[in-house]
Amino acid sequence: MKGIVLxxxxxxxxxxxxxxxxxxxxxxxxxxxxxxxxxxxxxxxxREKVLEVxxxxxxxxxxxxxxxxxxxxxxISAIIPFFTxxxxxxxxxxxxxxxxxxxxxxxxxxxxxxxxTETYLRRTMQRGRVDGVLFFSMKFPEQFxxxxxxxxxxxVLVDTSLPEFDSIAVENRRGAYIATAHLLALGHRRIGMINxxxxxxxxxxxxxxxxxxxxxxxxxxxxxxxxxxxxxxxxGFNREAxxxxxxxxxxxxxxxPSAAFAASDIQAFGALQALRxxxxxxxxxxxxxxxxxxxxxxxxxxSTIHQPMYEIGTLAVDVLAxxxxxxxxxxxxxxxxPELVVRETCGAGTMSPASRASRSMxx
Amino acid sequence: MKGIVLxxxxxxxxxxxxxxxxxxxxxxxxxxxxxxxxxxxxxxxxREKVLEVxxxxxxxxxxxxxxxxxxxxxxISAIIPFFTxxxxxxxxxxxxxxxxxxxxxxxxxxxxxxxxTETYLRRTMQRGRVDGVLFFSMKFPEQFxxxxxxxxxxxVLVDTSLPEFDSIAVENRRGAYIATAHLLALGHRRIGMINxxxxxxxxxxxxxxxxxxxxxxxxxxxxxxxxxxxxxxxxGFNREAxxxxxxxxxxxxxxxPSAAFAASDIQAFGALQALRxxxxxxxxxxxxxxxxxxxxxxxxxxSTIHQPMYEIGTLAVDVLAxxxxxxxxxxxxxxxxPELVVRETCGAGTMSPASRASRSMxx
DNA sequence: GCCCTTCATGGAAGGGCTTCCACAAGATAG
DNA sequence: CTATCTTGTGGAAGCCCTTCCATGAAGGGC
Numbered sequence: 011m012k013g014i015v016l017x018x019x020x021x022x023x024x025x026x027x028x029x030x031x032x033x034x035x036x037x038x039x040x041x042x043x044x045x046x047x048x049x050x051x052x053x054x055x056x057r058e059k060v061l062e063v064x065x066x067x068x069x070x071x072x073x074x075x076x077x078x079x080x081x082x083x084x085x086i087s088a089i090i091p092f093f094t095x096x097x098x099x100x101x102x103x104x105x106x107x108x109x110x111x112x113x114x115x116x117x118x119x120x121x122x123x124x125x126x127t128e129t130y131l132r133r134t135m136q137r138g139r140v141d142g143v144l145f146f147s148m149k150f151p152e153q154f155x156x157x158x159x160x161x162x163x164x165x166v167l168v169d170t171s172l173p174e175f176d177s178i179a180v181e182n183r184r185g186a187y188i189a190t191a192h193l194l195a196l197g198h199r200r201i202g203m204i205n206x207x208x209x210x211x212x213x214x215x216x217x218x219x220x221x222x223x224x225x226x227x228x229x230x231x232x233x234x235x236x237x238x239x240x241x242x243x244x245x246g247f248n249r250e251a252x253x254x255x256x257x258x259x260x261x262x263x264x265x266x267p268s269a270a271f272a273a274s275d276i277q278a279f280g281a282l283q284a285l286r287x288x289x290x291x292x293x294x295x296x297x298x299x300x301x302x303x304x305x306x307x308x309x310x311x312x313s314t315i316h317q318p319m320y321e322i323g324t325l326a327v328d329v330l331a332x333x334x335x336x337x338x339x340x341x342x343x344x345x346x347x348p349e350l351v352v353r354e355t356c357g358a359g360t361m362s363p364a365s366r367a368s369r370s371m372x373x
Numbered sequence: 374m375k376g377i378v379l380x381x382x383x384x385x386x387x388x389x390x391x392x393x394x395x396x397x398x399x400x401x402x403x404x405x406x407x408x409x410x411x412x413x414x415x416x417x418x419x420r421e422k423v424l425e426v427x428x429x430x431x432x433x434x435x436x437x438x439x440x441x442x443x444x445x446x447x448x449i450s451a452i453i454p455f456f457t458x459x460x461x462x463x464x465x466x467x468x469x470x471x472x473x474x475x476x477x478x479x480x481x482x483x484x485x486x487x488x489x490t491e492t493y494l495r496r497t498m499q500r501g502r503v504d505g506v507l508f509f510s511m512k513f514p515e516q517f518x519x520x521x522x523x524x525x526x527x528x529v530l531v532d533t534s535l536p537e538f539d540s541i542a543v544e545n546r547r548g549a550y551i552a553t554a555h556l557l558a559l560g561h562r563r564i565g566m567i568n569x570x571x572x573x574x575x576x577x578x579x580x581x582x583x584x585x586x587x588x589x590x591x592x593x594x595x596x597x598x599x600x601x602x603x604x605x606x607x608x609g610f611n612r613e614a615x616x617x618x619x620x621x622x623x624x625x626x627x628x629x630p631s632a633a634f635a636a637s638d639i640q641a642f643g644a645l646q647a648l649r650x651x652x653x654x655x656x657x658x659x660x661x662x663x664x665x666x667x668x669x670x671x672x673x674x675x676s677t678i679h680q681p682m683y684e685i686g687t688l689a690v691d692v693l694a695x696x697x698x699x700x701x702x703x704x705x706x707x708x709x710x711p712e713l714v715v716r717e718t719c720g721a722g723t724m725s726p727a728s729r730a731s732r733s734m735x736x
Numbered sequence: 737g738c739c740c741t742t743c744a745t746g747g748a749a750g751g752g753c754t755t756c757c758a759c760a761a762g763a764t765a766g
Numbered sequence: 767c768t769a770t771c772t773t774g775t776g777g778a779a780g781c782c783c784t785t786c787c788a789t790g791a792a793g794g795g796c
Contacts, residue, residue, distance in 0.1 A: 039746080040785080044744095053745090072501040078782080099459070137433050311649065437753090441751095441753070
């Protein structure tokens, strides 16, 4: 009767539970549970009766109670840096879509300040909160490695890696190589690089790819052509850093490069802005290639290296889900091969907007 | 002993609970609970003893159990359209920061396809899942109004509104007025508008503001100068729509406007691209003002109408939290006044980057 | 007609916490 | 010295579900 009374009250903190349904349908609570969990060993007539009562009383299982009883939250968290660039937005779409398909909830922990990372890691480690964690684009703090292992809390690193955990990333070295080689193939010989701080692994790898390409084309490496962020407060994957780096390159006067490779699209935007301020244009005055292929790269016609961000997002969720189901397999590291997208700023003419397809390559 | 045994096992699905702590510390479970919830009626010595045992056994309260017992999830969800534009990213930062300060968790439901909205609304309505909902930038489905009211599930509408619920928005009409008036003040008389579909309320209001400004300056309204998206599959707040609209304006030949106001920055980017394709430039050939002031507006020097997105995000959380604490107050509707940010594309010269401050105006 | 399965079902136990009530012991007041 | 209050404490009950075991009925084989 309780449920009915509540209905008559027309609201209130509705508390129709499994017992109300059982009483009303003249069955046991076990049966009610089985019906709502779609177990098969329930007779058709009983099932229908229970469902009918459920509809009538507007029953909904209580999420927290289910999680407690099942010892499973069906929730994962994503720890994502909000500050760096727009990379995460596109990855997030993939994450979100797959999470929905698999029926998980997604708790978002966005990092905007240093120090937040530890807070959120601790939080996400609380028992009963999440079944697994997606950790993005940042150095995973060492002191948490063993704690995660002890808790056996599944975690997947994206755009960063560690031998101990599953990881997904793009081949940064290869991407940088492709970008640089493209500019070389276009005839450029003095090619600048607008890099981020080498404390960032992607920045290191992208520098390696750049040098490798120069080497392969027999071009002497000139360290004056590689520019790092001056402001050491951030990792330098931002517009200001790109702007200032381009200023420095332009300040070289006659020695200045005829082309540049930026370690991220965001930096490339800053560089473009600097060019505009000097009434210069890409590719006419300086050809430019970025890295990431975030959505805005199309908006400004930036040639760049495409990362399959959406696919990275969906794969990350798949890998995490697999580990939740089966925690005792060795860590898997997956790599994506990035591709060049030719637009306007590299000066290679308007080729087709490039096949944006991408391939994955499990290692 | 259980806790110790588990520790010795060096892992396993650690299950140190309140009973383990109580036994080990020779106190009752109630006392343990009080200690970990910082209740004050516990003697200092007992408290210290319990905390010591807690540290030793590495105790953490179980999130689901707490939520069940407290009948409070300490979680809110945000239902956000991912597809339209980058508006949401910036609002999300504000949401995220405030949510952290208040100790809530944030479940993200990103909408990428029509129909998902209903799915997520249903999901978010499940008992025990969230304490409240943030609903962004979309028309709230009518059939859910009464259901939310009955459940007394707190909800705040952002960038959209309904008399029944709390809401937060920017004064769209005023913003459009300011943008148009600015172009008029610069001497333009043929001013185009690149609008989105009028099914969107912001689009309607922004059109009104545009017309009002023309009126006030004694300029005859010309419907040929207002362009709507051709592709009716979306609301038109996207780059393609902006691009095509600018194409249409350019196709007017000698009749073409000398300036244009775009209903969103994203559309403005598309418009700028179209200009580039015709080797035209803003503001030289056509002056341009956008709306939103998303981060990329700076990157390309777009003059635009600034919405205090971060503040909208934090306020949304505050309003929601207030309603969770006190569900029985009348809905409050808050409005922000947008401001013009002069950059390059409007042609008003390089004034100071404008005070980006913003004010709220409760109604 | 009897024994063994199989299937549907009821409900206790268990998951881990908060909260409330009861109680003891000390402090305060008259 | 008794009556009253305060403070600290223990633990049962309650939050709502899932799961497992026991039971009874029905079906199958010989």
